[in-house]
Amino acid sequence: MTTDDTYTAGEKEILHAGLDRHRDAVLWKLQGLDDEQLRRPMTPSGTNLLGLVKHLASVEYGWFASAFGGEVEPLWFDPYTDDDLSIGPGETTQQIIDFYGRARAASDAVITGHPLDSLGHPDWRDHPVSLRWVLVHMVEETARHAGHMDILRELIDGTTGDHPRATGTV
DSSP states (O other): OOOGGGGGSOHHHHHHHHHHHHHHHHHHTTTTOOHHHHHOOOSTTOOOHHHHHHHHHHHHIIIIIITTTOOOOOOSSOTTSGGGGSOOTTOOHHHHHHHHHHHHHHHHHHHHHSOTTOEEOOTTOSSOEEHHHHHHHHHHHHHHHHHHHHHHHHHHHOOOSSSOOOTTOO
């Protein structure tokens, strides 16, 4: 969440706050919907709200924790296929939300524990990446999918925006 302090903070704090803002919007997009609505395929490719959350958790673990030697939990799906975008019948909404929370916590530990110029080594790349690059990339990735979620949510129940609006405001 952006606060008055964020506007004049250092580079890492600003990037982290931007990532958190979009992460919070992702979770807000799920609020008030039932399990069927969260799983409902809304595009010909099967894109659904809960699948996007699962994907974002997977890429957070990969780009932050795995690349920078952090704690990564064993995955029950193949993150290199579309498995991370789909929800299986045995996967629960709470399981996916909790997975995203743990991925965020693992990523936050990397962000706070390393300088921006630290180099990570993703096992699927043949070159290192800086924490600065990963933070910018994950702000982009999360914002992109939060935008997808905004469209899906509007199609489901008409709700728009990136945060709840106070009653009686414009």
